[in-house]
Amino acid sequence: GAVVSQHPSRVICKSGTSVKIECRSLDFQATTMFWYRQFPKKSLMLMATSNEGSKATYEQGVEKDKFLINHASLTLSTLTVTSAHPEDSSFYICSARGRTYEQYFGPGTRLTVT
């Protein structure tokens, strides 16, 4: 149990376009989901905390107008990278908090902006 999926697993887009990444908790409800960004050989950096039915809380330095987060249901949160640029290329990982308060991680989405 406690599986988190992400879609797509890989995406390549052109500079200036927008990309949506989905994070789903498959067998549990998640009131809180977290979005992280992982740079090569670097740690996971928290981007924002997503709470179902309310606005996301963004970490300092993360542009909320560029990284749009929507947590419309208890099993789905989406991250939209708007007007993507090559510097947005990264590995994006979500996690969802289950009933036992443990966090379960998705497999990640590799975004490449050309």
Next chain:
Amino acid sequence: GNSVTQMEGPVTLSEEAFLTINCTYTATGYPSLFWYVQYPGEGLQLLLKATKADDKGSNKGFEATYRKETTSFHLEKGSVQVSDSAVYFCALSDDGGTGRRALTFGSGTRLQVQP
């Protein structure tokens, strides 16, 4: 703020060798400490955790002891296998076990085990 420091990799070992991956942390209060493992192409999986000082977390032959006096949570395994090849992340949480706050991660250590 909170921070986690772990040894840089990659760590390359022969099968059945002893493994230690060092992890130290900085945090206010009494955080919970975790080790996550990320196998190629997969998401992070919780390997073990400890929630208070002197606790020992263990799983799949791995273990780590929460050392408050040295602010450390080193990961050890007595005899590694090729299947243990992965990236290992040390992390902490200061949310009192509520899961309301995100984890603070170390930079990850890649382990390569050769047959």
